[in-house]
Amino acid sequence: MAQLLIVTDDASDWRPYLPSDSMVTVNDYLNMGAFTDNNSVQVLNLCRSYDYLTTGYYCSLMAEARGHRVIPSVMTINDLSQDRFFSLPQSGLDRLSPEQTRLRFKLFFGHSEREELERIGHKIFERFNVPVLDVELVKGGDKWQVSHIAPFPFQELTDPEQDLFAIYLEAFSRKVWRAPKRKKSYRYEMAMLVDEHEKMPPSNNSAIKRFIKAANRIGMDMQLLGRRDMSRLGEFDGLFIRATTNISNFTYRFAKNAEQMGLVVMDDPESIMKCTNKVFLTELLLNHKISVPKSLILNESDPHWEETLLEQIGLPAVLKVPDGAFSLGVVKVKDIDSLRAEAKRIFEHSTLILAQEYLPTPFDWRIGILNRQPIYACRYYMSRGHWQIYEHHKDGKFSSGSYDAQDLKRVPAQIVDTALKSANLIGSGFYGVDLKEVDGQAYVIEINDNPSIDHGIEDLFYGDLLYDRIMTEFLRRIQLRGL
Template sequence: MAQFLIVTDDIDDWRPYLPSDNLVTVHDYLEMGAFADQNAMQVINLCRRYDYLSTGYYCSLMAEARGHRVIPKVMTINDLSQDRFFSLPQAGLDKLPASVTDIAMKVYFGYCDNPALDKIARKIFERFTVPVLQVNLLNISGRWQVEVIEPVAFQDLCESEQDLFAKYLEVFSQKVWRAPKPFKRYRYEIAMLVDNNEKMPPSDKAALKLFTKAASRIGMDLVQIGKHDLSRLSEFDGLFIRSTTNISNFTYRFAKAAEQLGLVVMDDPESIMKCTNKVFLTELLYKHKVPVPKSIIFKASDKNWADKVIDAIGLPIVLKVPDGAFSLGVVKVKDRAMLIEQAEQIFKHSALILAQAFMPTDYDWRIGVLNRQPIYACRYFMSRGHWQIYQHHQSGRVSSGDFDCIDLKMVPHNIVDAAVKASNLIGAGLYGVDLKEIDGKAFVIEVNDNPSIDHGVEDLFLGDLVYDRVMTEFLRRIQLRGL
């Protein structure tokens, strides 16, 4: 569990605030070897200046050398010291009255005193994680742009601003003020990222509770966080993503930020990138001679693309949107006219389309792989009267077929071998490999970086051991990181 440490130029700087045992001067912190034996430490650098080679700069530099998690990081300090373009998200700003042409605000640990600007303050803090920022924005031709983003010394805050600073410091790092817990303390804490509004999450609530219990059994605390908690990542030793991943949504931002902070991340941003795009994945598997359905990747500018696709694969054909999930963005076409119609719809959103031969089976295999080893095996049967496992109805309802979970020893060797070979091309994380078995041959359909683990489904054969395996792997990686 991370211990918080506040570093400032002088103890007297802290006089307006509540006394804290977590306070040290930058002089004491910069002593050779000071605090070096405390790996799990979060340092809040409140030095007056962060200029290059100043004591504030060296505070962050020394913290990173010691393996401490520090805000601001040295890279953030360097970014703020340079004139660089910052793409300002317009969400929230576009709702402001047209009469508002400029904004000047202070951002305290990702918060400000204007509720209308909370979202933009949080986005800026995610990009520049600095305790206090002065942010000036200008409305130029209907689009908001950044005029100034610069650190503010908390020592220079007026009385009302000091109140806001103390308020949001408490929100950001409650452990500075919180009394010791009367119950069991944990060696490590892992953030489990979930989206409570997600209709088809990778783990149901029962499974999330079982992951939490598994972590507790080995001395770790698994804490659920949401998509607005990016600034809390530095509190933790690891990040476990249990929300459907995509390059374009918040899960990838969390994975990137956690990786940069030195957390153990599952799944890591590279795995997300590789797995969520079916075009990339198919090309990767094909190159390494992993058996896949007969496939072709085509684009709208290809001459006579419809005829080439039919000649290469035959009919019917399955068209896939590169970043679809849970059978979304997957359509079956029976003839040339339908191929052209559906492909033109997909081309509105993607430059490339993956086409694959239609390979009907009663079920698909799913092999769970963790750290290059198979851990569970399931068979997912097709939804009744449908050719896919998941059937998305026009009403918004989603139906699915039956399933069973069996002993890995009972799974054909070629299925397991193909699954492990495919997942090893991605990395050593947690993956779910989908395969079809036709005439005794295995064909990899896709590798999922964030596989479903639901109570009563993927854990049906092994029970709690599935959750224990995942949490034990987190513990192993965290301990290796500390060596």
């Protein structure tokens, strides 16, 4: 169980609150060599100021040097002084008076006493993990934006505000710092990020249960987190993302925050950024002489993009949104009319389109790579009468082709070698490389940063060994960090 330390400037700062053995002064905490006998320490920095080179700043800096988890982190402190502007969810704000154009309030661990500010509070606290924030919003046109955001000294709270601070500190402490003891004692704590509303998650429920059992077998506990559980990251030693990643959604924010807090993360934010951008991937693969389908970037401002595509790729062709941020999917165009119609639709959301030649094959390979080693192989066959593995229908349902997991020893060497070479260009995380085999040649279609592991599909050949392999890698990395 992690030890909680509440650090304040002076012991008298804590007088309005119940006595706590967890409270220490910043001078005591900053003594060289103090509190270093236990790495599993959580520090709540409540110093009056976090300005550069103040004792509050050094408190967070020293905590990170000691391997302690601290709120706020040095990264958060620096971000507050440089980057205070970001988009806000507008829901809830529509309940404010139409005449109101300015609003100032305090957030206590992301919470406000005003119900309409709860979602905004969560969003701000995800971005800036600071115990007390003073926030001002201004309305420009139809949208509210942040005009001021700064840490507020808890020592200067009014009596009613002290009550709110105490309530939310207790809730935050109970939720994050003092998780209830498990029936069995585990050495490390793992979190798995899932999205319960996702229709096609990277792992089905049966696979998730097997990941949990695999973690338990090697002395790690694993709990599931949802998109609103960002504040719980401090409980854990590692984060395994099992929700479809995108740089524009909550998965990237979780990965970024977890990495800053010192957790072992799969997949890490850099891998998410690289793998979700198809233009980046294509350019990267081409620069390293790895075979991909003939590819071309179409620019909306180029009046000759259509002629260039017909000349260099021809029809049929495949059009893709470069960053995958929109739910436009990947489309095949067979003739000039469909090319123009689909390109027009995509250009409404993106100034660039990735166009590739169409390579028909009965199935696609996927090779799972972990820590620069292949760990599974699977073939996915095209959906009956369709050119892709999955066929999405207008009613929101989908159909898919069959599949068969393979012994890696029986997979063609050029498939495994090309997959391994491709994934190694991204990093040492967990990747799934999709390839087509045409006349004995391997062509990389995509590199996935959180490849699917479904019970009954990817694990058909290796069974529980697949789950054990992934969880063991987490354990190895956690131990290397000395957590």
